[in-house]
Amino acid sequence: xxxxxxxxxxxxxxxxxxxxxxxxxxxxxxxxxxxxxxxxxxxxxxxxxxxxxxxxxxxxxxxxxxxxxxxxxxxxxxxxxxxxxxxxxxxxxxxxxxxxxxxxxxxxxxxxxxxxxxxxxxxxxxxxxxxxxxxxxxxxxxxx
Numbered sequence: 382x383x384x385x386x387x388x389x390x391x392x393x394x395x396x397x398x399x400x401x402x403x404x405x406x407x408x409x410x411x412x413x414x415x416x417x418x419x420x421x422x423x424x425x426x427x428x429x430x431x432x433x434x435x436x437x438x439x440x441x442x443x444x445x446x447x448x449x450x451x452x453x454x455x456x457x458x459x460x461x462x463x464x465x466x467x468x469x470x471x472x473x474x475x476x477x478x479x480x481x482x483x484x485x486x487x488x489x490x491x492x493x494x495x496x497x498x499x500x501x502x503x504x505x506x507x508x509x510x511x512x513x514x515x516x517x518x519x520x521x522x523x524x525x
Contacts, residue, residue: 386421386462387421387422387507388424388506389422390494390506390509392404392510394424395435399439402439407522410522422462423464426465431490433448473496487515498518
């Protein structure tokens with residue numbers, strides 16, 4: 382994993398691949414910035430799961446298939462690194478879910494992202510989801 386790694390959340394992928402998304406333009410600009418800085422984009426299999434489902438609902442089958450092919454190309458080119466939620470990560474994620482959702486509404490996938498980002502020392506996240514700010518991560522792009 383590169384030292385300049387950024388975690389990419391579902392909300393960013395959906396914004397990139399759905400031109401009707403309110404954050405599409407910001408997402409495209411920030412993706413280009415990450416590419417220029419040669420940041421490694423880190424994702425999980427749970428992020429892909431959520432993204433496939435949302436894209437299928439929002440933009441349809443063909444665009445979802447295009448997204449998968451694009452992700453495969455990005456992984457082959459070492460632009461995207463895919464990490465898997467293991468049994469031990471699942472267990473830790475449940476502990477995070479149980480501890481923090483007394484007064485929060487973090488999805489279980491967000492909790493798995495929290496665990497993985499902490500395990501890999503990733504502080505920046507490409508997202509439009511405010512939960513990551515609550516978690517103490519640096520949400521990118523910064524929206525003024």
